Amino acid sequence: MDRLLQRSLGPMEPGAVLLHAPSHAFQAPGGGEVQLARTARHLEELGLSVRPFNPWADRLERGRLLHLFGMSREGLELARVARSRGVAVALSPICWFEPSALAALAGGRLRAARDLGAWALRRAIPRLPGWRRELLGLSEAVLPNSRAEGEQLSRLFGLDRSKIRVIPNGVExxxxxxxxxxxxxxxxxxxxxxxxxxxxxxxxxxxxxxxxxxxxxxxxxxxxxxxxxxxxxxxxxxxxxxxxxxxxxxxxxxxxxxxxxxxxxxxxxxxxxxxxxxxxxxxxxxxxxxxxxxxxxxxxxxxxxxxxxxxxxxxxxxxxxxxxxxxxxxxxxxxxxxxxxYLWATVARRTAEVYDEIAPRG
The missing domain is CATH 3.40.50.2000 (Glycogen Phosphorylase B;)
Known part of the structure; x- marks a missing residue:
C-alpha cells in the first residue's frame, strides 16, 4: 500500500493507467483495496505505467485510461469527466446483491422492506434509471470477478454483455x-x-x-x-x-x-x-x-x-x-x-489485454 501512495505523490507520467477507488476505501482496507494494489504491482511488472489517480494533481486527459475499482457515486462523477475528455473507462464493480443479506443487514424491518423492494423493482425493470446503471453504461469494459457477477449486473441493470470481461481475483x-x-x-x-x-x-x-x-x-x-x-x-x-x-x-x-x-x-x-x-x-x-x-x-x-x-x-x-x-x-x-x-500474474495479464482492447497503446 505504501508503494501505491508514493506513486500517487510523484509526477504523473503521460499515458499512465489511472486507478481509482472511493476516497474512503483505504480507511478500512479489505479485499477490494488489495485487488487494486496487487493488480497495480503486477501490471508494473508487465511494463505498464500505473498510478493511483491523484485528484489534486492529475489530469485525466493525460492518462491512457481510467480504471475504477468498486461502484460508487464518486467513481460515476469521475467517469463522466473521463468520457467527456475522450478517456476510456474500465470498471471492476466488486459487488454482489444478495436478497438474504439485504434483509439481514438492514438494521430494521422498515429498512429491510425498502431495500428488498428496491431490489425486486430493479430485477423486474433492469433498465430503470439509476447511478449504477449510468456508471456501467459509461464504462467501455466491465471487469467482474466472476461470470456470476457479470450475469447479475446484466439482469439487474441491463448491462450490455459484450462489455463483460471476467477478471478473477488472485493470490501471491x-x-x-x-x-x-x-x-x-x-x-x-x-x-x-x-x-x-x-x-x-x-x-x-x-x-x-x-x-x-x-x-x-x-x-x-x-x-x-x-x-x-x-x-x-x-x-x-x-x-x-x-x-x-x-x-x-x-x-x-x-x-x-x-x-x-x-x-x-x-x-x-x-x-x-x-x-x-x-x-x-x-x-x-x-x-x-x-x-x-x-x-x-x-x-x-x-x-x-x-x-x-x-x-x-x-x-x-x-x-x-x-x-x-x-x-x-x-x-x-x-x-x-x-x-x-488464480495467481495475480495471470490476473494482471488478462487485465492488460482488456486495456489493449479499449485503449490501444500508441
Missing part, C-alpha cells in the same frame, strides 16, 4: 510456501480455525464465533472493526470466550499473515456474500480446509472442494467447521486449483 504464489513457525512462536502452538478480515456484520463474525464455540474449536480472529461497527466487534468479543484469540489487522503483505494461513487447520468465512473472498483464496493455496458462504460467486471459485454454510444458519456453520476440522490441512486438490487459475 509465496503463500503456498509460507512458514507456520513465526505465527506459532508469537501466538502459541496448536491448531485452530482462522478468520482474517474486517470485523463487521457482513462478514458474520458473530455467528462464526458462536459456531466455533458450539463445536469447542479454537478460533483466531485477525482483523479490526470497520468504523461504525465497534459495538458489533465488542459483542463478538463478549461471546467469544477463552477459545477465541483476537489479533489486530495485518497488512496483506505481512509475512506474519502468510504464516497464520500456514499454521491454521481451517479457514472460515461464512459471510453474507463474497466475491469470492481474497483471504479464503490465500488460505486455500496455503493448504487450509475452507468453510465459506454459498452466497456470491464462491462456488465458481471453490467448486465442491470447500465446505459451505449459509450465514444465517448457525447449525450449518458449526457442522461445516466440524467437517472441515476433521478433513484437516493438506487440501492439495483445492490448492492446485487456486494455483493454476
Amino acid at each position: 504464489p509465496t503463500v503456498q510456501g509460507a512458514d507456520p513457525a513465526p505465527f506459532r512462536d508469537r501466538f502459541g502452538p496448536g491448531e485452530f480455525v482462522l478468520f482474517a478480515g474486517r470485523i463487521e456484520p457482513r462478514k458474520n463474525v458473530l455467528n462464526l464465533v458462536r459456531g466455533a464455540a458450539r463445536e469447542g474449536l479454537p478460533l483466531v480472529v485477525i482483523g479490526d472493526p470497520v468504523p461504525g461497527h465497534e459495538p458489533y466487534a465488542s459483542r463478538c468479543r463478549q461471546e467469544g470466550g477463552p477459545l477465541v484469540r483476537w489479533v489486530p489487522r495485518m497488512d496483506a503483505d505481512d509475512p506474519l499473515l502468510a504464516s497464520a494461513f500456514a499454521a491454521a487447520r481451517v479457514f472460515a468465512l461464512p459471510s453474507w456474500f463474497e466475491t469470492p473472498g481474497l483471504a479464503a483464496l490465500e488460505a486455500a493455496l496455503a493448504g487450509c480446509s475452507v468453510v465459506i458462504t454459498p452466497f456470491g460467486c464462491t462456488r465458481e471459485y471453490f467448486g465442491d472442494l470447500a465446505f459451505y454454510a449459509r450465514p444465517g444458519k448457525l447449525g450449518e456453520i458449526a457442522g461445516a467447521l466440524r467437517r472441515a476440522w476433521e478433513a484437516g490441512r493438506g487440501r492439495t486438490e483445492l490448492a492446485e486449483r487456486v494455483r493454476r487459475r
Whole structure:
C-alpha cells in the first residue's frame, strides 16, 4: 500500500493507467483495496505505467485510461469527466446483491422492506434509471470477478454483455510456501480455525464465533472493526470466550499473515456474500480446509472442494467447521486449483489485454 501512495505523490507520467477507488476505501482496507494494489504491482511488472489517480494533481486527459475499482457515486462523477475528455473507462464493480443479506443487514424491518423492494423493482425493470446503471453504461469494459457477477449486473441493470470481461481475483504464489513457525512462536502452538478480515456484520463474525464455540474449536480472529461497527466487534468479543484469540489487522503483505494461513487447520468465512473472498483464496493455496458462504460467486471459485454454510444458519456453520476440522490441512486438490487459475500474474495479464482492447497503446 505504501508503494501505491508514493506513486500517487510523484509526477504523473503521460499515458499512465489511472486507478481509482472511493476516497474512503483505504480507511478500512479489505479485499477490494488489495485487488487494486496487487493488480497495480503486477501490471508494473508487465511494463505498464500505473498510478493511483491523484485528484489534486492529475489530469485525466493525460492518462491512457481510467480504471475504477468498486461502484460508487464518486467513481460515476469521475467517469463522466473521463468520457467527456475522450478517456476510456474500465470498471471492476466488486459487488454482489444478495436478497438474504439485504434483509439481514438492514438494521430494521422498515429498512429491510425498502431495500428488498428496491431490489425486486430493479430485477423486474433492469433498465430503470439509476447511478449504477449510468456508471456501467459509461464504462467501455466491465471487469467482474466472476461470470456470476457479470450475469447479475446484466439482469439487474441491463448491462450490455459484450462489455463483460471476467477478471478473477488472485493470490501471491509465496503463500503456498509460507512458514507456520513465526505465527506459532508469537501466538502459541496448536491448531485452530482462522478468520482474517474486517470485523463487521457482513462478514458474520458473530455467528462464526458462536459456531466455533458450539463445536469447542479454537478460533483466531485477525482483523479490526470497520468504523461504525465497534459495538458489533465488542459483542463478538463478549461471546467469544477463552477459545477465541483476537489479533489486530495485518497488512496483506505481512509475512506474519502468510504464516497464520500456514499454521491454521481451517479457514472460515461464512459471510453474507463474497466475491469470492481474497483471504479464503490465500488460505486455500496455503493448504487450509475452507468453510465459506454459498452466497456470491464462491462456488465458481471453490467448486465442491470447500465446505459451505449459509450465514444465517448457525447449525450449518458449526457442522461445516466440524467437517472441515476433521478433513484437516493438506487440501492439495483445492490448492492446485487456486494455483493454476488464480495467481495475480495471470490476473494482471488478462487485465492488460482488456486495456489493449479499449485503449490501444500508441
